[in-house]
Amino acid sequence: MIETRTTPAQESSFDGPGAISMSQADFQRIAGRVQEDYGIHLPQAKKDLVYSRLLRRVRFHGFVDFGTYCDHVESVAGVPERTEMLSALTTNVTHFFREKHHFDLLSSSVLPPLLDAARRGGRVRLWSAGCSSGQEAYSLALTVLALCPDAARYDIRILATDIDPKIVARAQEAVYPAAERAAIGEPLLSRFTESEPEGDSFRIAASARALVTFATLNLIGEWPVRGPFDVIMCRNVAIYFGDAAQHRLWQRFTSFMQPGAHLFIGHSERIVGPAEARLENVGITAYRVLQQRDGTGQRPDTKGATK
Ligand SMILES: C[S@@+](CC[C@H](N)C(=O)[O-])C[C@H]1O[C@@H](n2cnc3c(N)ncnc32)[C@H](O)[C@@H]1O
Known part of the structure; x- marks a missing residue:
């Protein structure tokens, strides 16, 4: 489900000028919600991956940082976004007659x-x-x-x-x-x-x-x-x-x-x-x-x- 894809360098520079940042607290809010709602464990090592996977969602909403995105996801208006967040964070890799x-x-x-x-x-x-x-x-x-x-x-x-x-x-x-x-x-x-x-x-x-x-x-x-x-x-x-x-x-x-x-x-x-x-x-x-x-x-x- 959570792919171990390499994060593009430009997207992992959380603190660069003009970059959309994700603080440790933001990551913990996201990991906590995903764990609570879907049982999915996101260890610290997945922080870069979470950042790169959710960046397009943050941009889609026009938010300037992940904190605002977290506020949205946790609000009543943000319920549909939880499904989008889930889709972005999981991988659906499968094939016929696997195993x-x-x-x-x-x-x-x-x-x-x-x-x-x-x-x-x-x-x-x-x-x-x-x-x-x-x-x-x-x-x-x-x-x-x-x-x-x-x-x-x-x-x-x-x-x-x-x-x-x-x-x-x-x-x-x-x-x-x-x-x-x-x-x-x-x-x-x-x-x-x-x-x-x-x-x-x-x-x-x-x-x-x-x-x-x-x-x-x-x-x-x-x-x-x-x-x-x-x-x-x-x-x-x-x-x-x-x-x-x-x-x-x-x-x-x-x-x-x-x-x-x-x-x-x-x-x-x-x-x-x-x-x-x-x-x-x-x-x-x-x-x-x-x-x-x-x-x-x-x-x-x-x-x-x-x-
Ligand atoms: C890697 S795919 C596995 C597909 C198939 N079972 C296979 O082995 O080829 C994992 C699937 O689990 C789903 N999934 C993740 N968390 C889930 C949950 N809490 N309840 C139900 N499905 C979940 C994902 O949406 C994803 O489609």
Whole structure:
């Protein structure tokens, strides 16, 4: 999410004549708000990065310094700017079939019994949490369709959520540059994508789009979702959360899953905190929910309506 991009020299000279300055106190206000609202930890080492990422927002408003920008963000009138600030500070880097070994595990052992259950009238729920522009959710959809081309006939749904409403809107469009076709590969490309008239982009086919429901959701806020989920993918999101937020996130996921359900996390993330005792490792950054000692499964704290 927070990219470690080099700050252009002219933008990091906070104190030069005519420069828009960001004091340590400004940085701490921004870091505090981002931590509180989104769980994202911005260490001191990210100060230059925060400066360069937000400078265009400060200029956009015509403010002369970051202090005025912070005042605006914290005001009632500044609520929409908080979304812009979030978009500027996070990166949405993603691609189709990222960490392919997860999709191999899904195809070989996780999905077949779930799809059999769906064919017998069962309910199957997958969640791409922190879905960015949608490639992860559509990779799940394509994996399901490859195994079960008539998935639409069954009670199979994929929920895809992200905190950033702009990126969720893009994900819903399901249009991607032609360069991303290679990551999908044949035969999925021919079966489940459509070329756009301009020729330099393609769209995920209606059969795959129909399996996915998108929503805006803050993983450290309320979850208006209805579990339980059979598969949760939350990859390359928690890595930027503070320790407490990570512990809580893994714990909350397990409370939305029953024994036997699977959780997939990012390659540089690890399960920490109380959730460790509820999960067994079944592959690279892939986990299965264990039966609890008292024989129970899901904690009944699921609520709301998002399927
Ligand atoms: C690097 S992308 C990961 C996309 C995809 N999961 C993958 O691994 O390719 C991280 C995404 O997490 C989202 N994000 C950051 N903080 C979040 C939060 N508190 N709740 C939900 N999503 C969040 C960002 O908006 C961004 O789209």
